[in-house]
Amino acid sequence: MKKIVFLLVITALVSLTACGETKKDNEKNTEDELKTLDVEFKVPETADTGETVKLHALVTYGDEKVKDAEKVEFEYWEKGKEDDSTKIESTNNEDGTYSAEVTFDHDGVYEMYAHVTAEGLHTMPKKSITVGDGTVAENEDEQHDEANGHEHSAHAEGFSMHFMKPENVKVNQENDMTVHLQMDETPLENASVRYEIWNEESPDKHEWVETEEANPGEYKAIHLFKKSGSYVVVVHVENDEGLHEHEEHQIKVN
Structure with a gap:
């Protein structure tokens, strides 16, 4: 009889331990599911032709800064000419921030992505910058699209x-x-x-x-x-x- 009671107590303890571990695992999985990969992408709104422009991205996963992102790459192009984009690798500042520098050799409106891959996720916030008076791109957009046969229809907001x-x-x-x-x-x-x-x-x-x-x-x-x-x-x-x-x-x- 004592052996049976002993076995029942052991079984109960094992079950409680297993339930506790399962609960912890479930809580951890739920916590991971709630985390998101966020990028605070900073770009000046305007710049002069030939000026050095700093691109800066702060990468976070949940409340933690991502200091070892798999890849952070900046891509920029003159508005209306996305097929002629330029990509540049970032410098990992090892504090959750990634940066790069770029200059623009003529006036225009330029758009850019910060491509970030980390924690098995990918995100790509988009920004724009007006260089000089920004008139070159606006005047040439329609001619460029006609010449290259590309259709970039206006997308829904956001x-x-x-x-x-x-x-x-x-x-x-x-x-x-x-x-x-x-x-x-x-x-x-x-x-x-x-x-x-x-x-x-x-x-x-x-x-x-x-x-x-x-x-x-x-x-x-x-x-x-x-x-x-x-x-x-x-x-x-x-x-x-x-x-x-x-x-x-x-x-x-x-």
Whole structure:
């Protein structure tokens, strides 16, 4: 009888310990789920031509500063010319901040992203800066789009899309095609994202490629181009809240 009572007590203690550990694990998982990757991206509103401009990003995960982000990269372009963007790696200041310096050689309105990958998440806050009187970009936007055949329709307020156009694309090789989406500087999750692709030599033959959400707001697909030439890729985005956006890009396949 004493042995039975002893075994029951031991079993109860083991169960209580297991429940306690499970509760702690659940609390930790819940805490991790509540954390978000945030980036405070600071860029001056204006600058002079030739002036050194400092780009500064403070990265936090929950209440903690991220001192070892996987990647922090700044990308900037003259407004209306996103396909001619420039990317620069940041300097990790080892205090949760990442910085870089850039100069602009002529007047215009420039837009930029701070691409941040950390804690298995990706975010890309967007800013703009007016250099000089900012008139060059405004005067040339329409001519540039007509010349390059790119369609960048006006997006819904707060919505941003960044298509990471693959480079050095070869025939019959698999290519990663990734697009990052945000709404009000927060990753746009659970969207339906498809690529509509066609060769300009065969405009009547369109392919549709479904993507998968690899990380919050990050949608990926693999595509194989079977023929060389100039291709049009239209990124289509929809969700249950009535969002319907698209953006057109060109890809050269060798």
